[in-house]
Amino acid sequence: MSSHFFGESGAACAFTGSALCFLFLFLFLEPLLNLISTVSGGVMIDGAGCGGSSLPPVVLVEFSVRDLLRQGTITGVCTVVVIVEERFLKTGMVDGKVDAEAEPSHSDTTITPVPLSNSESHENCLDDNCDNNSSGSWKDGDGDDMNSLGSWKDEANGWSESVSEASTSGILGAAPLVEAPSHRMSWADMAQEDEFEEEQTDLNKRMVNTSALTGEMKISRDVEKPKLSRDQREYIRFMSVKRKKDFICLERVKGKIVNILEGLELHSLVFSAVEQTRIVNYVHELQELGSKGKLKGDCIPPHIDNHDFVRPFCTVSFVSECNIVFGTNLKVVRAGEFTGSIAIPLPVGSVLVLNGNAADVSKHCVPSVTSKRISITFRKMDDEKRPIGFVPEPDLQGIEPLAYDMDKTKRLKSPMSEPYGRRQTIGRMEKWMLEDLERMVPNQNLVTQLEVDEGLQISGGSGDG
């Protein structure tokens, strides 16, 4: 059985392995940010999806989600708030239990090509071997193969009614130059605070150790490390995200050779370990709350996401790495086993953006996984498809993309070598940040951080794309 949660504003999540699913709204893509509105989410459990059969939806949980994430073009700056409506929890309708206590695998974030069981597989699939599709069958493939996940219309009951507000998050819009004391902290913010505190604790420990060894009070140079503001740390995070946008897998679609992965983006290192832990723990908390039954999710069957949701949408991965398989003609080999044209590993903490052909021409699926995995898919519902009477969440109005400009920040890769020339070309926010960073962060650190961003494309096994 696989599970899918999806919501009015297009948050859906699928838990594979043995886990519960639920949904969030993802607010991260610039084109989406202006469109973001309230999320009412639903949990749908599908019965036998992994066998490739139909997906009878059952709404188990109704919840509202605010800004789960907001990122420029995915920055690692995110805000997560999930509100699960109490009445559902109380009635035990949240039905997600991890019954196999599989240890999460330790994922390796290295991207490597993954062999497909029935076809030659490489991350960028360029030859005709990829063309296992007869002639444009993506629209008329067998019905089972065309499961469309995330359709609110499939829901057994409406779930657009508002829910009580359990939590709100700070709108991160353009990050403020000065942190307002009243700023409400998001999960991501807190996570970053945690990380920073951990860092500080480590530094202090180091200092104490030194003292113990030498027997003298000695102030380590480390502890003089200046404190970066949240904005600065977020900016560094943004710059550290690896992005791969050049996936290629050619298939013949309606007689034409088409790159079915056009529009696909994989953003890795988006979520820090602390953020992942927080989100995953929260999932587990919800599971506990609703652990009345068993929910074994182990795969996502082949589908194209419903067009009631605008493109792009994205899915984030937690706990363990797995492959997502793309192809216009995905085959169900047996329950939970699918084959297609290309398998792309999804590192933990990564965000996969589906757009263009990758979202609309190619199907995708996640074959059964052996380790517990949690994925959360964020979708924004087309305004015109909203249920009548839908009231957008006020908190989600007026959200702005981050001020960071990827094109411009790329120029920051070696800020120490040409700081001033480069600075003139960057935006106001980046400029002050860079100035501060240059002043505060040891050169080595900054260069190291920024150089991470230089390889914007994740290695596909044969080098950076």
Ligand SMILES: O=C(O)CCC(=O)C(=O)O
């Ligand atoms: O689990 C994933 O990464 C993909 C999920 C998915 O395709 C969906 O929710 O529509």
Ligand SMILES: [Fe+2]
């Ligand atoms: Fe999907």
